[in-house]
Amino acid sequence: MRIGVFCSGGDAPGMNACIRAVVRAALAGGHEVVGIRRGYQGLLEEDFHINAEGQPRMTLRCVSNILQRGGTILHTSRCSQMYKEPGQRRAAEVLHRHGIDALVPIGGDGTIRGAMALSRFYPGRIVSCPGTIDNDLCGTDATIGFYTAVSTAVEAMDKVRDTAESHERLFLVEVMGRHSGYIALYSALAGGAEIACIPETPTDIPAIVEQLRQMKARGKTSVLMMVAEGDELGGAADIQRLLQEHQCPYPTRAVVLGHLQRGGCPVPEDRLLALQLGAFAVECLEQGHSGCMVGVRDGRPVRVPWADAVRGHHRVPPELVRLLEAMSR
Numbered sequence: 001m002r003i004g005v006f007c008s009g010g011d012a013p014g015m016n017a018c019i020r021a022v023v024r025a026a027l028a029g030g031h032e033v034v035g036i037r038r039g040y041q042g043l044l045e046e047d048f049h050i051n052a053e054g055q056p057r058m059t060l061r062c063v064s065n066i067l068q069r070g071g072t073i074l075h076t077s078r079c080s081q082m083y084k085e086p087g088q089r090r091a092a093e094v095l096h097r098h099g100i101d102a103l104v105p106i107g108g109d110g111t112i113r114g115a116m117a118l119s120r121f122y123p124g125r126i127v128s129c130p131g132t133i134d135n136d137l138c139g140t141d142a143t144i145g146f147y148t149a150v151s152t153a154v155e156a157m158d159k160v161r162d163t164a165e166s167h168e169r170l171f172l173v174e175v176m177g178r179h180s181g182y183i184a185l186y187s188a189l190a191g192g193a194e195i196a197c198i199p200e201t202p203t204d205i206p207a208i209v210e211q212l213r214q215m216k217a218r219g220k221t222s223v224l225m226m227v228a229e230g231d232e233l234g235g236a237a238d239i240q241r242l243l244q245e246h247q248c249p250y251p252t253r254a255v256v257l258g259h260l261q262r263g264g265c266p267v268p269e270d271r272l273l274a275l276q277l278g279a280f281a282v283e284c285l286e287q288g289h290s291g292c293m294v295g296v297r298d299g300r301p302v303r304v305p306w307a308d309a310v311r312g313h314h315r316v317p318p319e320l321v322r323l324l325e326a327m328s329r
């Protein structure tokens, strides 16, 4: 097979490890790999990774020393042309012309939707890998990049806690997650935040202010509040304003971590996940599978039909929401 690999949507730490796994597993299986640069946009523009011999083929050495690097050597993009039929037809035509008979797209829900649209016109096999810090795809315990984003957020929280404690303030720390509270909830637990405002649970400002008053009465001198950018009341600045309007008992400050969370060296969990999934995607293609995402459930690789991966919401574990409540005394 001639397998095309690319990254699409927001980058995520571990994408390079996944590219490396796809390339090495595919070459070991006697296949060729074409690296498509800049996601679907690069595919439409026939922008391929060129190896040291000047050929549009990925060699073993193209993926040397990238396992530990953040970002993606293939670059990435968001491509609006893939929403419309002419773009989808053109992408299929480019793949056909270059003899690419199979694809491994690495990305989040937009990447999967692009692959679903493309498959209407492209007869080749497509097996995608979940690469997004948001952990918002169903059918896999985690997406590549999630653990690193949580680790980055927790490192920032530890620093914010120092200043919060010195000044006896409440800090709102906004993390990414357009539709998902995964990063906010996991980092709240791991970083010792008292409260998490996430899209999955109602954010009740009067109830939070009452909780804060009780904390203050119990002698708590500083508070960290994690806010998912997709909370129904808005981001950290919006919630800060609402807290002030409701006579929050602590002085407040807000910090937005933003794209910091998408960079940096992947943590070992993301590297292992990426290696396992990249190699498994190639194995699935070899076995004739298509139209699915690979994921990991209870430590084992699984195939998830695209429709299931993007249908609905990857629910945050309710027991972890309750655990945070129990810990925030």
Ligand code: F6P
Pocket (backbone or CB within 6 Å): 009, 010, 011, 078, 108, 132, 133, 134, 176, 177, 178, 229, 262
């Ligand atoms: O990759 C997903 C994500 O990190 C979302 O959590 C966030 O809303 C979005 O990307 C930001 O994307 P952009 O890089 O286009 O600003």
